[in-house]
Every structure is written in structure tokens, then in C-alpha cells.
Amino acid sequence: NALLQSNDSNRSLRIALENGFELRYTIQDNICRDCTDSSGICGSESGSGNFQCLCTDKPHKSSCNINDKKEGINWRVKIAIGVVAVFVGLTIASIVWFIYHRKTTESYRASSALLSRNISSVPSPKSSDIEKAEELLVGVRLFSYTELEEATNNFDPSKELGDGGFGTVYYGKLKDGRSVAVKRLYDNNFKRAEQFRNEVEILTGLRHPNLVALFGCSSKQSRDLLLVYEYVANGTLADHLHGPQANPSSLPWSTRLKIAIETASALKYLHASKIIHRDVKSNNILLDQNFNVKVADFGLSRLFPTGQTHVSTAPQGTPGYVDPDYHLCYQLSNKSDVYSFAVVLMELISSLPAVDITRPRQEINLSSMAVLKIQNHKLHEMLDPSLGFDTDTRVRQTVIAVAELAFQCLQCDKDLRPCMSHVVDTLTKIKNNGFGSEMIDDADLKKIGSLATQSPDSVIVKWDSK
Structure with a gap:
């Protein structure tokens, strides 16, 4: 019986498959219902068996309509993100430009404000006429x-x-x-x-x-x-001493001494006016066609407070001319100009630049070279041979006297340096052939050794720089 029933079932199945049949079912799965409601066909992914909604465009995970809606949202989000990114970029660029423009404007206004402090507050009908600039x-x-x-x-x-x-x-x-x-x-x-x-x-x-x-x-x-x-047409002192216009015949010792006195006179006037130049150097000493001096460049100068002996400030100036005491203690005084002027005096005597890195280490700075040469009785080794030191007695005497003065001004301790008024008086006496009392004769050069240990007044014998 069992065998007969089995054969009848197989025969019925074969007949059904050959003739076809209609399958009716009731959907209980909400996911599949969502898929069919969106005109999709419920199916599964081959291999994994995960549900798929088969749509006209491609399979989706749950519903044709829902997926299309989500994709629409994603597309809009992408556009929104792009718009926001562009807006943020433009905003940042605008802020950067605004900050730059504001800083530039403030800088310009600062410079204008600094000027306006000195301009009369009385309104002028011509103040708008910039071209005439009569304010x-x-x-x-x-x-x-x-x-x-x-x-x-x-x-x-x-x-x-x-x-x-x-x-x-x-x-x-x-x-x-x-x-x-x-x-x-x-x-x-x-x-x-x-x-x-x-x-x-x-x-x-x-x-x-x-x-x-x-x-x-x-x-x-x-x-x-x-x-x-x-306009001062003849260049700077540096040009004529060791620059492009250097010509020994155009700067005899008498002219150099005249330049020294006029420069010292200008500095004396500044100090009397409570002003420290702070950048005295041969490049800032201009010369006209008659070699008259015009001291220039007051960008670093300082007005000196009344009743004070110094001003505390960060050292500024030109290497080779800066006062070592000022550099060490940050105290600017009129003696700082005295030191710088002494370097100029040694330039006038030697025609050498204040700094030369090709010289031996201890002589790179002209001030150091001058002190060493004077202390070792070798002043003649650094002199400009065109001065006539060995052939003209008066030149020899005055050069020695100027070197003595420069040595005093090069003292590291500013309190040992003379003031600019004394420098002017001394240079004037030297020019008039009188240093202190009488100038030193050649015969007397070897008779002043005992003074060396008592007073820093001689460059002929060895003595220490304080």
C-alpha cells in the first residue's frame, strides 16, 4: 500500500508540473509587504540568503520607494554640504582679507598719527591741497x-x-x-x-x-x-677714507683734522641740546665739495631727559662703533657718542674701516687694534703712510696728540672718557699747535715714560686701557 501511494504522489506531482499550477499565498512579512507595495518583487540574495526587493532599476534592501527617497535625501545633503563648504571658504577668505586690510590701515594711521602730533591744530583752508603741501x-x-x-x-x-x-x-x-x-x-x-x-x-x-x-x-x-x-654732493667720509672715492692726495692731514673738529663740534651741539646721536660713524658724516662736515642720520637718536646721566635702552648702532659699556649695561649716555667718535678719529689716522673680518682676530675691530698698537708702542704700524708722519714733524706731533685723545675716548669705562666739549677744546688746541701746553718735540718723545703709569695721556709709551 505504501509503495502504491508513493507512486500515485509522484505521478500527481509530475502531472501538475507538466500542466502547470497557480500558487496562492498570504503575505505575513512586513518587509516583503513594503517591497510589493512599492511595485517590487520579494526575493533573496544568492549566497547569503538576505532579503532583497527586486525593483525595475536594481535590487534594493527593503523597498523601491524608500530607497529612492533615501537616495534623494543623500543627493540633497551632498549638494548642501558643497554649498556650505563654498560659503565657509568665502567667509574665511573675507576674514583674512579684512584682517590684512585693517592691519595695513592701522599701520598707515599710526604713521599719520605720529606726524599729526606736530601739526598745528588750527584748520587751514589749504590743508586739502596736498600737491601744494603748504602745511x-x-x-x-x-x-x-x-x-x-x-x-x-x-x-x-x-x-x-x-x-x-x-x-x-x-x-x-x-x-x-x-x-x-x-x-x-x-x-x-x-x-x-x-x-x-x-x-x-x-x-x-x-x-x-x-x-x-x-x-x-x-x-x-x-x-x-x-x-x-x-643734498651734500661729495659723499661720505667713509667713501673718501676707504671707499670708492679714496684718494690720499684729496685728504691731507690738515683736512682730516678739520673734519674731526667739525664733527666734534656738531656732536657737542647735540649733547648741549640733550640729544644723543647713537649712530656716529664715518658713513654718517657727509662732506661737501670743500670737505665741510654735515653729520646726518638721526633715526636712532634719543632726546636725553633733563637731569639724568643715562637712559636705559636696548643697544643699537653699527658694529665697530657701539660703546662696549652701553652694550654691556644697556645704559646709553653722551659718552657713547664719545666712544663712537674715537673710532672715527682712528679711521682718520689710519684710513682703515671700523670693522674688517680679513684682519687678525684681535684687530677685526679698529678700536681693539688701536688700543693694542698704542699699548705696544706700534702706533706707526696702523697709520696711513700718505699723512707724512715720518717726514713732517708737525704732522707727527698732531697725529700723536689726536691718537692720545682717541685712546682716552676708547676707554671701556665711560666715566674715564672725556666729554664732547673737552674733545672739541683739545682738537682745537691741537690744530693751533698746542696740546695742553706745548707740543711734544721729537727729542722729548723718549722722556715721558714715567707719566705712563700715572695718567693715560701718552701713546708713545705702554700703558693700560681701563
Whole structure:
């Protein structure tokens, strides 16, 4: 019986498969119902058996409609993210530009504000006329940028007179025919504006034949900080001693002594006016066609408080000229100028630069070389042979006297240095053939050894520098 029933079932199944049949079922699965409701067909993934909703485009995980909706949301999110990214980028760029523009504007306003302290508060009907620039800064004319640009032929590099630590100096010619030197400061920032104002304030209150004259400066509306000086045509002392214009025949000892006295006179006047130059060097001593001195460059100068012996400030100046006491103790005094001037005196005697790294280590600085040579009775080894030290007795006497004075001024202890007034008096006596009392004769040069241990007054015998 069992075998018969089994054969009947197989026969019925075969007949059903051959003729076909309709399968009806009731869906109880919500996931499949969602799939069929979205016009999909319930199915499964081959291999894993995970449910799939077979749609017209491709299989989806649950429903054709739901997946399409989610994909639509994702697409919109992507667009939104892109828009937000662009907006944020533009915002950051705008902020950066705003900060840069604001800093530039504040720098410009700072430089203008520094100038405005000196400008009269009385309104002028012509103050808006920048081209005429008739507004005065304590008696100094204000130039427009355009006017000075035209005077220097658009700051033509071929018209450069010099290039220093703070700016470039150009030759220019004003519309009234005057030749001028225009200093263009490198950076229009607060520090440069402070130096700019410092130089203007100092020079406008000074009148001395051996100080360079300030004709004017740029107006508040100028895009650069510009100073306008009288033009001194014959270069600097450094040019004539060891630079491109060096010519022994053009600088005899009498001319060098004259330069020393005029420079000392200018510094004496500054000190009497409570001003420390702070950058005395041969490059800042200008010479005209008759070798008259014009001391220049007051960017580092300091107004000295009344009643004080020094000012505490970070050392500034030019290597080879900086007072060692100032460098060590951060105390600036008028004796700092005295030290720097002594280096210039040794340049006048030797025609050597203040610093030369090709010289032996102990002689790289001219001041160190001078002290060593004087202490070792070898002053003659550093003298410019064109001076006539060995052939002219008067030259020999005055050179020795100037070297003695320079040695006193080169003392490391500032209290042992003479003041500038004493320096001027001593140089004047030397020029007039009188150092103290009588000049030293050649026959007396070997008779002053006993003075060496008592007083720092001789460069002929050995004595110690304090």
C-alpha cells in the first residue's frame, strides 16, 4: 500500500508540473509587504540568503520607494554640504582679507598719527591741497608723494645715493630747482613711523652748520615715509677714507683734522641740546665739495631727559662703533657718542674701516687694534703712510696728540672718557699747535715714560686701557 501511494504522489506531482499550477499565498512579512507595495518583487540574495526587493532599476534592501527617497535625501545633503563648504571658504577668505586690510590701515594711521602730533591744530583752508603741501611741520614743509616721486624720477635706482639699515636715499630735484636727498624708509610700520617722527622732531629743532638740514617730509596722505634733506654732493667720509672715492692726495692731514673738529663740534651741539646721536660713524658724516662736515642720520637718536646721566635702552648702532659699556649695561649716555667718535678719529689716522673680518682676530675691530698698537708702542704700524708722519714733524706731533685723545675716548669705562666739549677744546688746541701746553718735540718723545703709569695721556709709551 505504501509503495502504491508513493507512486500515485509522484505521478500527481509530475502531472501538475507538466500542466502547470497557480500558487496562492498570504503575505505575513512586513518587509516583503513594503517591497510589493512599492511595485517590487520579494526575493533573496544568492549566497547569503538576505532579503532583497527586486525593483525595475536594481535590487534594493527593503523597498523601491524608500530607497529612492533615501537616495534623494543623500543627493540633497551632498549638494548642501558643497554649498556650505563654498560659503565657509568665502567667509574665511573675507576674514583674512579684512584682517590684512585693517592691519595695513592701522599701520598707515599710526604713521599719520605720529606726524599729526606736530601739526598745528588750527584748520587751514589749504590743508586739502596736498600737491601744494603748504602745511608746515614746525617750520618744515610737507611734500606729497607725487611731488617726491617726480623729483626722483619715480625713485630711479640709478639715482640711489646710499642704502642703509632703515631706508634708501635717492638724489632728487624739486620743481624750484633745489637738489635734495630723499630718504625712503623701507617699511611703513609703527617702528619705522616712530623713527621717522623721531628724526623729524630732532632735526626741526636744530640749527648748526655741521648738521644736515631737513627741508621737509612726506605728508600724512603719502603711501611711504619720506624725508627730504639738503643734498651734500661729495659723499661720505667713509667713501673718501676707504671707499670708492679714496684718494690720499684729496685728504691731507690738515683736512682730516678739520673734519674731526667739525664733527666734534656738531656732536657737542647735540649733547648741549640733550640729544644723543647713537649712530656716529664715518658713513654718517657727509662732506661737501670743500670737505665741510654735515653729520646726518638721526633715526636712532634719543632726546636725553633733563637731569639724568643715562637712559636705559636696548643697544643699537653699527658694529665697530657701539660703546662696549652701553652694550654691556644697556645704559646709553653722551659718552657713547664719545666712544663712537674715537673710532672715527682712528679711521682718520689710519684710513682703515671700523670693522674688517680679513684682519687678525684681535684687530677685526679698529678700536681693539688701536688700543693694542698704542699699548705696544706700534702706533706707526696702523697709520696711513700718505699723512707724512715720518717726514713732517708737525704732522707727527698732531697725529700723536689726536691718537692720545682717541685712546682716552676708547676707554671701556665711560666715566674715564672725556666729554664732547673737552674733545672739541683739545682738537682745537691741537690744530693751533698746542696740546695742553706745548707740543711734544721729537727729542722729548723718549722722556715721558714715567707719566705712563700715572695718567693715560701718552701713546708713545705702554700703558693700560681701563
